[in-house]
Amino acid sequence: MNVKELKPESSLRAAFGAYLRRSRREFGWRQEDLGARMGYASTHVSAVETARKPPTLRFARSADQAFGTEDVFERRWREMRHGVLLEGFPEYVGYEGRAAEIRLFQIGIIPGLLQTQGYARTLADSAVRRGAIPPGQADERVLILAERQAALVRPRPPMVMVVLDESCVRRPVGGPEVMAEQLRALVEFAALPNTVLQIAPYALGERRTLDLPVNLLTMADRTLAAYAEAQTQGHFDREMTLVAPLLTAYHQLQAEALSQAASVAMIEQAMKGMSRDD
Structure with missing residues (x-):
């Protein structure tokens, strides 16, 4: 043998x-x-x-x-x-699946909880081509993301509030078909009864209160948790004195961002623009 x-x-x-x-x-x-x-x-x-x-x-x-x-x-x-995740993120994911409220801000790419499989696969495969991760970890990234999304489909789903920098919907990922599917998924997400989706337009300039992506959780007992990351490092925190200022900045950002109706209109405009490019 x-x-x-x-x-x-x-x-x-x-x-x-x-x-x-x-x-x-x-x-x-x-x-x-x-x-x-x-x-x-x-x-x-x-x-x-x-x-x-x-x-x-x-x-x-x-x-x-x-x-x-x-x-x-x-x-x-x-x-x-x-092992395919940044430090602090596994702990964050454990809390995310039990959170009563989830607040997300992202720059450049659609946040994981809102990514379609095609969009997520494109990002993972790109990381493999750059040598950032081995091929086997691409499958793990997509699988972990699907598990996170599935964990939010429960009898009493969390309230999910998302603010996307305009770059998230302008940056083409995976070609017209993948991007069109992703933008359609954003519009469908905005129509759900437990979600709010807003765009922080380029025109905000210095009034954009957050310069890095951030995930904020409110648990059932009203305690707070935050996860923020840079290119190669992530940090999960439950210390109120550190999380509270992030929550304040997030509320300020929501006040400055486009309304959900205007945000959906911008996304739909971006979809039409891609159709013309075809």
Whole structure:
């Protein structure tokens, strides 16, 4: 039998697979033995070991149960999943899924919660071509984004308020079809009963109160949290004295931004402009 050589240094997924194989061999188990203990086929175990298939949270927890390792495999899974995110963002995502109110401000690109799959895939693939991330992480980024979006579809969804710098709707991403689909999704988002969408136009100039993207959360108990990031660094904060000034700046920005009706009109105008370019 040919045993595929593993390269754990190539990616976090490969490292997970190599650790799984090493643990299995230390117990003297075949893939069939481990699969039977975990409730998976031996082919599934093989695919995870060789990084052909990504492990799921259920798989990681089943491995911990089989090996009696408490949460070792689960922690490795979380490291693998969150390794594609900036520091502070995994913690933010945990709060985001439970927030009563979400406020977003973005510059240059559509915020993740509003991105279509085509738009998100274009950004992830571009990062791969630039060498910013390995190919496997592109899939993880898109998957994590889909999970974040799904977490907001619940019986009592949060109020989501979004202010986009005009550059978000003017900057072409992925070609006319991808961008047109994304702009249509923004218009549909604005029509939802639990959303507010505004554009901060270029004409605001120095009156734009925020210079970096920011995510603000209000939890059910009315406590606040904030996440802000630069190109290579993110920071999550729940300290009221630090978050409150950001919330004030956000409210000031909302007051200066276009109304939702005017913002939707600008988006629709941008869509028509792309149609003429075709």
